[in-house]
Amino acid sequence: MKLIIVESPTKARTLTRFLGKEYRIEASMGHVRDLPKSSLGVDVEHDFAPSYIIPRDKTKQVNALKDAANKADEVILATDPDREGEAIAFHIAEILNEMNDKNAKKKKKDTASAQGTFRRIAFHEITESAINEALAHPRTLDVQLVNAQQARRVLDRLVGYTLSPLLWKKLSKRWLSAGRVQSVAVRLIVEREREIQKFEAREYWTIAGQFAGDGKDDLTAALVSKDGEKYEKTLVFELFDGKYTTTSSSIVDGQSAKLIIDDLRAPFTVSAVDKKEVKRNPGAPYTTSTLQQDAARKLYFSSKKTMQIAQKLYEEGYITYHRTDSVNLSEKFISEAREYVGGSLGAHFVPAESRRFKTKSKVAQEAHEAIRPTVVGRKADKIGVGDLNRDHMRLYELIWKRAVASQMAEAIFDSTTIVILSGNGYRFETSGSVIKFEGFLKIMGRDAEEVVIPAVSVGQELTLREAIPTQHTTSPPPRYTEASLVKTLEEKGIGRPSTYAPIMSTIVDRQYVVKEEKKLMPTELGFAVTDFLVQYFPNVLDLPFTAHMEDDLDAIANGEKKWVPVIAEFYKPFHESIKKTYDIAEKVKLAEEQIDEKCPTCGHDLVIRTGKFGKFVACTNFPECTYTRQYGEKANIPCPKCGGDIIVKKSKRGKKFYGCSNYPTCTFAAWKKEDIK
DNA sequence: CAGTGAGCGAGCTTCCGCTTGACTT
Numbered sequence: 001m002k003l004i005i006v007e008s009p010t011k012a013r014t015l016t017r018f019l020g021k022e023y024r025i026e027a028s029m030g031h032v033r034d035l036p037k038s039s040l041g042v043d044v045e046h047d048f049a050p051s052y053i054i055p056r057d058k059t060k061q062v063n064a065l066k067d068a069a070n071k072a073d074e075v076i077l078a079t080d081p082d083r084e085g086e087a088i089a090f091h092i093a094e095i096l097n098e099m100n101d102k103n104a105k106k107k108k109k110d111t112a113s114a115q116g117t118f119r120r121i122a123f124h125e126i127t128e129s130a131i132n133e134a135l136a137h138p139r140t141l142d143v144q145l146v147n148a149q150q151a152r153r154v155l156d157r158l159v160g161y162t163l164s165p166l167l168w169k170k171l172s173k174r175w176l177s178a179g180r181v182q183s184v185a186v187r188l189i190v191e192r193e194r195e196i197q198k199f200e201a202r203e204y205w206t207i208a209g210q211f212a213g214d215g216k217d218d219l220t221a222a223l224v225s226k227d228g229e230k231y232e233k234t235l236v237f238e239l240f241d242g243k244y245t246t247t248s249s250s251i252v253d254g255q256s257a258k259l260i261i262d263d264l265r266a267p268f269t270v271s272a273v274d275k276k277e278v279k280r281n282p283g284a285p286y287t288t289s290t291l292q293q294d295a296a297r298k299l300y301f302s303s304k305k306t307m308q309i310a311q312k313l314y315e316e317g318y319i320t321y322h323r324t325d326s327v328n329l330s331e332k333f334i335s336e337a338r339e340y341v342g343g344s345l346g347a348h349f350v351p352a353e354s355r356r357f358k359t360k361s362k363v364a365q366e367a368h369e370a371i372r373p374t375v376v377g378r379k380a381d382k383i384g385v386g387d388l389n390r391d392h393m394r395l396y397e398l399i400w401k402r403a404v405a406s407q408m409a410e411a412i413f414d415s416t417t418i419v420i421l422s423g424n425g426y427r428f429e430t431s432g433s434v435i436k437f438e439g440f441l442k443i444m445g446r447d448a449e450e451v452v453i454p455a456v457s458v459g460q461e462l463t464l465r466e467a468i469p470t471q472h473t474t475s476p477p478p479r480y481t482e483a484s485l486v487k488t489l490e491e492k493g494i495g496r497p498s499t500y501a502p503i504m505s506t507i508v509d510r511q512y513v514v515k516e517e518k519k520l521m522p523t524e525l526g527f528a529v530t531d532f533l534v535q536y537f538p539n540v541l542d543l544p545f546t547a548h549m550e551d552d553l554d555a556i557a558n559g560e561k562k563w564v565p566v567i568a569e570f571y572k573p574f575h576e577s578i579k580k581t582y583d584i585a586e587k588v589k590l591a592e593e594q595i596d597e598k599c600p601t602c603g604h605d606l607v608i609r610t611g612k613f614g615k616f617v618a619c620t621n622f623p624e625c626t627y628t629r630q631y632g633e634k635a636n637i638p639c640p641k642c643g644g645d646i647i648v649k650k651s652k653r654g655k656k657f658y659g660c661s662n663y664p665t666c667t668f669a670a671w672k673k674e675d676i677k
Numbered sequence: 678c679a680g681t682g683a684g685c686g687a688g689c690t691t692c693c694g695c696t697t698g699a700c701t702t
Binding site: 009034037079080088153155157163175182311609611615626630649657667671 | 678679680681682683684689690691692693694695696697698699702
């Protein structure tokens with residue numbers, strides 16, 4: 001029997017279907033060894049030697065792997081074909097080698113039978129042919145790639161486990177955290193909020209002309225210029241994460257708009273009618289990031305919800321793997337999609353050449369395919385069975401449409417732009433577009449209404465019925481949402497598909513950020529921690545930090561650099577900064593929210609402070625007075641036990657509940673308002 | 678369901694990335 005080890009049990013099941021009885025497939029369930037949680041686990045004095053342990057929750061799975069390996073004649077490591085996958089394979093090999101050494105000792109054999117005989121295979125799609133091809137061409141473990149992963153792991157540990165304690169000390173809160181990914185995520189939100197705070201909204205005006213031709217059709221056109229000078233102004237702002245552009249105009253107030261309107265002189269002549277064909281191509285099939293963005297935009301799902309639903313769809317065999325940064329589609333799917341589209345809609349909906357998409361992201365690791373339906377012909381209405389509900393169906397529908405549409409013909413529009421000139425040099429423009437061929441929009445649906453404009457001809461004279469001024473104000477850059485933050489993180493190469501959703505939970509749990517109406521806003525704590533870290537560790541908090549790290553990891557993977565010097569080069573100055581910061585940095589005091597109330601025990605002022613579990617009411621006379629009280633929205637109901645206020649609270653798992661403000665003196669609590677009696 | 682901050686200085690917290698159940702109400 002030959003043992004094949006993959007990462008996910010779903011993949012194992014699929015492989016079992018393809019392969020004969022001589023193969024047994026087991027899943028590792030991701031990484032099987034890691035640095036210990038309770039200590040640094042990196043020997044900074046001795047070449048950053050990491051000490052790995054098998055985490056408690058992985059022992060069961062590791063024992064299953066050991067057991068299977070003992071019974072196998074051969075072990076084939078078939079984890080994902082990327083940096084993390086190579087490392088998983090390496091650690092499994094180490095664990096099994098140790099086992100074999102022990103077995104050999106026990107049996108007093110001088111050779112360990114399966115020692116070092118692990119074969120490594122990698123495949124990018126789970127098809128019978130791809131797997132057979134991979135099995136026919138096994139390789140050995142890529143130690144350089146493993147070292148690149150080790151460098152990544154060690155760097156993240158060093159950064160996270162030395163910055164966090166510094167925060168505990170300097171901000172007097174022993175539950176804070178910092179890291180290469182989360183701290184930059186918070187910084188993005190903080191920098192954006194500052195941009196919004198300092199943004200000065202300005203008034204500007206636009207003018208629309210309503211024209212009548214000889215027919216009864218009215219034509220509305222926007223005033224764009226006078227004697228070639230444009231009114232519209234594009235404002236460009238340099239933000240932390242790139243450029244932001246917004247619109248304004250040189251018409252700054254109502255008075256100016258009125259002067260322009262009074263100055264408009266007939267005749268108003270159609271000076272140009274430009275018709276052209278505009279083509280639109282379908283977008284690439286989903287990656288984790290784009291799926292989260294679209295599910296947020298169209299279905300109002302959080303990143304977490306999207307991933308939970310996708311996980312289920314994946315486990316039930318409806319979609320391919322949902323944690324991916326690849327936009328590749330298997331050849332099989334492409335040809336099936338073309339056949340499906342041709343058969344159901346007609347040959348003209350199939351492009352002459354099949355579409356291939358390129359992954360933009362430089363850091364993409366391409367271990368998986370894009371997210372797509374496993375069966376082209378299975379539309380969303382065919383999956384609503386068993387545990388699957390409407391949300392599963394809606395997400396599946398998004399995935400199905402996007403993947404199938406990606407292999408369809410382009411949509412063609414007839415676009416028309418009409419130019420109208422006044423007798424004294426004012427230029428109005430309007431444009432419309434009419435769909436000529438739906439192409440992929442047949443499946444995706446149209447996101448914008450067609451704008452049909454009346455037929456007019458060059459030289460035709462129009463009457464200006466009315467000129468309508470409209471007031472606007474310039475808009476600040478928008479706050480981040482989960483979706484737009486994921487988008488930016490992905491663009492900057494920060495974080496991975498498996499971590500986008502957890503990042504959101506972390507920065508909210510740490511109370512660096514609050515989510516209001518889908519918008520992410522920094523808390524006082526978020527501002528304070530970010531300012532502190534930016535002041536003392538500007539390079540770690542900078543966007544290019546991860547990009548530089550990735551370059552180094554690539555160099556390690558292809559043998560140009562060794563991992564220890566790469567880490568040493570970072571760690572030396574970093575460690576110096578840490579030491580220096582312990583010495584020189586002042587303690588950071590957070591602004592406290594005042595409430596107009598005296599302490600019932602000592603009479604000093606009460607304030608609102610932030611603790612591990614959120615805001616709480618505390619006495620300014622601390623530590624002499626240790627009075628605390630729950631902070632929370634009052635439910636306006638007296639406590640049935642003690643008559644105190646009932647307050648809306650959140651449990652550790654984030655669920656709302658009602659508790660007595662006199663806790664712990666009074667322990668009354670209830671889940672529902674109706675239960676308070 | 679359920680605690681919070683200081684400083685003493687025992688015994689903990691904290692990172693990112695790969696995977697699912699195992700938990701609770």
